[in-house]
Amino acid sequence: MPAAVLRRAVRETVSGLPREYWWLWTSTLVNRLGAFVATFMALYLTLDRGYSASYAGLVASLHGLGGVVSSLAAGVMTDRFGRRPTLLVAQVSTAASVALLGFMHHPVAIAAVAFLVGMTSNASRPAVQAMMADIVRPEDRVRAFSLNYWAINLGFAVSSMGAGFIAEYSYLAGFLIEAGMTLVCALVVFAKLPESRPVRVAKETEPAVGLGTVLRDGRFMSVVGLSFLVALVFQQGSVGLPVAMGRAGFTAADYGTAIAVNGILIVALQIPVTRFIEHRDPKRLLVISSVLAGYGFGLTAFAGSVGVFMLTVCVWTLAEIVNAPTQTGIVVRLSPVHGRGRYQGMYTLSWALAALIAPVMSGVVIDRFGAAWLWALCAVVGTVAGLGYGLLMRRLPAEESVQEPVRESSRAPGAEVGPTATEAVATAPRTEAARA
Template sequence: MKNLFHNYINTFRGLSKEVWWLSLITLINRAGTMVIPFLSLYLTKSLDFTLSDVGWIMSFFGLGSVVGTWLGGKLTDKIGYYKVMLVSLVLTGVLFVLLQFITTFQGFCAGIFLVMLVADAFRPAMFVALSAYSKPENKTRSVTLIRLAINLGFSAGPAVGGLIITGIGYNGLFWMDGVTCVLAAVLLLQVLHPKKAKIQDEVKVENPVSAYSDKAFWVFFVAMFIFGFVFLQYFSTMPLYYKDVRLLSELDIGLLMGFNGFFIFLFEMPLIKWLEDSKNSKIKLIAIGLFLVAVSFVVLNISSWLGILIIGMLFMTIGEMIAFPFSNAFAVERAQKGNQGEYMALYAIAFSLSHIFSHNAGMQMVDKYGFEFTWNMITIFALIGVAILFWLLILLKKEKTV
């Protein structure tokens, strides 16, 4: 047991102090975004919107994310990652608090668009900061540490969110989101000010290559869109499935989704270290991760036993544990030859675009054909993504021979 703990601790060694601070800032910020997992429930139960309305609102959520991510990438290359992160955190905190006062369909579409535009400008800036604060050999593990922070926050967030809803209602979530964003900004000012932080790896590239002319990266982009489309069902249609079909309470849903983050917190870093040592291709590992996420949907249709929900969540969790860090690391590596903000923005936009289509398509399918049909279609789409990743492997091998 002592050796196991020692080996676990060793997987964290060598990461810079700045990466640890960035992870803590991300943890505080992510723990506060507890509105998001409950958004579809809030819109249907508190504001009495239809499933179709919720689908369109989530499309505006995704559209704001796309615009914000693109803008964040552009601003990062022009004014630097630090200013973009700071302004994004402060304004997001203010906007989350204001969002609770909007009750009309049109108003909420506009409000969620603006919130996500500002909030997701943070993402490409954070990725570039992570690259700058990480030694080249530690980038994948640095990405994984950030993911641990995100998932530890996500583990605590829904569980606390369920308690807040039970105790004081949905409005408390918006206040908590706003306060935690501002707290993260204050911490950023204190510990990662450019005069205090040490740059580990130069982020400027001479004669940068445009991400938009990188064919292999576009194939990767399509695969990541599909991965995002499939994965994001867990944040819109899945909570409704848990509530309406499996009859779980908000607290039960929060605990089940919290299990995902807690499992990742415990096991992702050792798993990533082991997979890195196995010398497997990053793209092959991403494909395995996407396949496991596909399995997490299809198992839900094979049994009415409540325990199948935990099994499905376990497949999804292991799948994202593999796919997210290695896809992120692949994007960071690819960005070394170009404008890093542009590359990381394009990587993040793949997921932002999936927000536009995933929630809406999932809601419309559930509304018209039911959950069982929807899970089967999501599984098939995921398998198409797996096939595209294997095509990308062939393209990358050809690149090396040229």
């Protein structure tokens, strides 16, 4: 690709997003660059502490359970107290709990603090997603969510490589580095990000939004259910695939080689694929990505070499690249402005539940029926999710009006504040799709 074309593509991809968004994006990248604990927790417990694999699995499940517990609570906090306070509390608490975990030795204490880490680390997600929806124009949201997803994977790819070197030196250093990086994220939020929660004005007729409102929203809860199915499929890349490859005689290095394709492709293709899908029909994208994910994992049943495993990873990674930003954008479109935190919390819950259930599901299916049945089940689940999206999205509501409610006027000390949502729409160039 000519350099001029590449520069233009990059400029068009990153242009038009407010400064607040880029500070939030930077916070996400720094957070993922320091995500060492999730990478080496199992090795830390089994090799360094000498616990059994069963105990390591229990700790992982408790970590996931903490995320399930905090998802809804964090959503309520995001709407009631604001995005910025929720982010600050979540990140400072995460830093403290991760550092504390590094000093725990008793198995009960390790399990309890791991549960606490799961709660605190998951609590920031509804606030981050709600803040992005607040500060980014509706027509730019898929691009914004995609760039954020790219930052998550870029940071995780770098931290995964660094985790091995840090673990050779000191596991405790990994815990303390992650705690420090999380505190840096909190400082970025405190210094650079203003509160973005829309202010409710007297003339607005939108009713108050509670968790009951979310649960009674049939279409949205159906989307949450479908998101849970898709998440169950994607989770097999980290829970079912290594077990199946081990049973087939492949080594840990073979699995590492195959799964590395996932991170490499996301970093390489997320931005160009986003440019391709940005203004396309989200219903079609969700249907295609769900089915592609299911059958991408389904093809694993025919893999007999590391090269073929890598090809199957390519298939479902492409589905992941399309699905992640599109699905998050759909959640925003279906959420009332003053209930974004609760809606995002419920959506986060679907992924937290999948992370909790997927290890048990894959283990039971592989033990009782064999790995081929797990991959066939993935194909069925992906197909069901695709059909569900096709039926539910027939009358998808149009993007909300660009004249959104004004945001809270509170500013972080010394914050560099970009235009408000209304000002950005009034001054920024409109795309052809937006005019249409």
